[in-house]
Amino acid sequence: xxRASGKGYRQRPLRRYGFxxxxxGILALLLLQTSPRINEGVAPIRTAASDQLFHxxxxxxxxxxxxxxxxxxxxxxxxxxxxxLAQYKALALTMAERLEVYxxxxxxxxxxxxxxxxxRIMAETNGPFAEALLANAGTTNGVQDGYYAENDRGLVGRVxxxxxxxxxxxxxxxxxxxxxxxxxxxxxxxxxxGGRDGLGRLTDFPEQGAFLPNERILTSGExxxxxxxxxxxxxxxxxxxxxxxDLAMLTGQLSYVRLKPTIRVLPPEAFPSETxxxxxxxxxES
Amino acid sequence: MMGLSGFADGMVLRWEAARPxxxxxxxxxxxxxxxxxxxxxxxxFGLPLAWPYLGLIAAVGWGRSGMAFGPxxxxxxFGFAQDASQAxxxxxxLANLLTYGLSAAVSQMADTERSPLLSFVLPxxxxxxxxTLVWLVASISSGHFGRVTPMLTxxxxxxxxxxxxxxxxxLGIRRGVQGGSTA
Numbered sequence: 493x494x495r496a497s498g499k500g501y502r503q504r505p506l507r508r509y510g511f512x513x514x515x516x517g518i519l520a521l522l523l524l525q526t527s528p529r530i531n532e533g534v535a536p537i538r539t540a541a542s543d544q545l546f547h548x549x550x551x552x553x554x555x556x557x558x559x560x561x562x563x564x565x566x567x568x569x570x571x572x573x574x575x576x577l578a579q580y581k582a583l584a585l586t587m588a589e590r591l592e593v594y595x596x597x598x599x600x601x602x603x604x605x606x607x608x609x610x611x612r613i614m615a616e617t618n619g620p621f622a623e624a625l626l627a628n629a630g631t632t633n634g635v636q637d638g639y640y641a642e643n644d645r646g647l648v649g650r651v652x653x654x655x656x657x658x659x660x661x662x663x664x665x666x667x668x669x670x671x672x673x674x675x676x677x678x679x680x681x682x683x684x685x686g687g688r689d690g691l692g693r694l695t696d697f698p699e700q701g702a703f704l705p706n707e708r709i710l711t712s713g714e715x716x717x718x719x720x721x722x723x724x725x726x727x728x729x730x731x732x733x734x735x736x737x738d739l740a741m742l743t744g745q746l747s748y749v750r751l752k753p754t755i756r757v758l759p760p761e762a763f764p765s766e767t768x769x770x771x772x773x774x775x776x777e778s
Numbered sequence: 779m780m781g782l783s784g785f786a787d788g789m790v791l792r793w794e795a796a797r798p799x800x801x802x803x804x805x806x807x808x809x810x811x812x813x814x815x816x817x818x819x820x821x822x823f824g825l826p827l828a829w830p831y832l833g834l835i836a837a838v839g840w841g842r843s844g845m846a847f848g849p850x851x852x853x854x855x856f857g858f859a860q861d862a863s864q865a866x867x868x869x870x871x872l873a874n875l876l877t878y879g880l881s882a883a884v885s886q887m888a889d890t891e892r893s894p895l896l897s898f899v900l901p902x903x904x905x906x907x908x909x910t911l912v913w914l915v916a917s918i919s920s921g922h923f924g925r926v927t928p929m930l931t932x933x934x935x936x937x938x939x940x941x942x943x944x945x946x947x948x949l950g951i952r953r954g955v956q957g958g959s960t961a
Contacts, residue, residue: 507845514850515875518857521868522915534867 607634609751614658616746623666623686625649627749630657638717638756641749646723646740647671647711648749661749664724665690665739673724673737674712675703681712684724684737692725692737703727703735716757798949802840802848805947809836809856828931830939833860833874834908838901838940839947841881849949853878869915877908901940909933 524530594600611627629635631654641648641661649669653660662669665686673694674681680701682694694703703709707727713720725737764772793801809832816829833856840849857871881904888896909929916924 507847507850510847511845511850511875511879514854515872515879518854518868518872518875522866522872522919525866525868525919 607753609633609635609639610748611635611659611751612748613746623663624652625661625663625746625749627659627661627751628657629751630655630659632656635659635751636753638754639751640718640722640754641751642722643741643744643746643749645742645744646725647718648741648746650717651751659751661751664692664741671718671724672712672714673709675727676708676710677704678702678707681714682735684709687736689736690739690742691728692739694735694737697733703730705730709737716755719752719754793945794950796950798843798951801946801949802852805836805839806852808943808946809833813856813859828928828935830936831860831905831909831912831932832936832939833857833870834877834905834936835940835943836947837874837878837908838881838904839944840949841878841904842885842900843882843949843951844886845879845882849878850875865912865916866919869919870912872915873908873911876911877904880904880907901944902937905936905940906933909936 525534609629611629611633613625614628615626616624625641625648627635627641635651635654637651637654639651639659641651647664649661649663649666651659652662663686664671664684667686667688669686671684671692672681673684678701680697680699680703682698682703683696684692684694687693692709694709705727709724709727711718711720711722711724723740725739725741728736728738730736796804812830812832816832833853836849836856837853840846840853843849853874854871857869857874858867860870861867881900884900884904909932913924913926913929
């Protein structure tokens, strides 16, 4: 039951005045905000309040209960990442075009193009003898002995055996694989082979100096087994002569690999010049 | 089932025995709780939900108990909290306060307790008045007529929620009514 209050009679005019004053005050506040200068003054307060209360990514209770908020947040993060990467892609395309022009101006002999083949990995051997992959592309697909294999993260290995419809790839994790590499930042060269712990190990350092921690390791292109600049991994730890490399290819998928040709620079005697040929023919005639 | 109905009866008795300040505090907590949930993005299975203006429900309910400084101050505070979105400071406070004044005036002029029609019409009219005020202030401050559909959905949501929780905003006092014999 509602309580009766006689006190209200005495206080009613006061409350009415209070009400009228409050309404007038609020109206005055609203009118004051029509001034741009005052509006600018209260804008930081509004921004701070909005940041705290109306964060766009704050999930609703229903979303939190249904678990949709985590997915939504992840989607937003990935969308932001895609937008960021799109900028890098555009930049990379521009730079590639520019590089092509520069190489043309300099008449530079770049890395060779050629028939590239994407192959599916049919089998993988990680036995005690050799770490190798069997890909479903062979000579009929244009694959030749000496092709190198890459996945989406970096160098996987080298084709050591080619059949008609298949080829065997010796992984760079194998102890017997030898990859001429260099540090991207330090520029130091070395030979990398596979260690027992799944990491790459560097040996044969022709220069003095130390590899930098987390430095990216690329193929140096020496010897012609691999082209220059293919990502191999990152320096994990460097202890004087014992440098270990986290292999980039292990972070990517190994179901498919891209088989690419390498340049094979033959010695000059393999291609004798015209004068040499003439001299040889003269010798034969005499 | 008996236990549940017994619990409900106990709660009703406790509510009837509660002092106005306790009732006011419970109302404040309810407004804050619903308002906080309303600050988060509101959707159910991808469909946007209309959220009630609990400040207006509080204004209508508290207004029925007559004018008092406490509810007035609280309604102003609620208004400022609502303004934190993008509204000019004071716009929701003005709507809350004027709705409160209208509810108090109508309750004082007419016996809304004993007239079922009036007790039904009063919140319908006062809530519409409050929502219209919000729309008017929004239209004036933006320089063009505000969107009507969101205001209408918010109005109906407020009306429905009012039907359910209106007793929680009854302070249990009728100012101006003298105690004693009703004969």
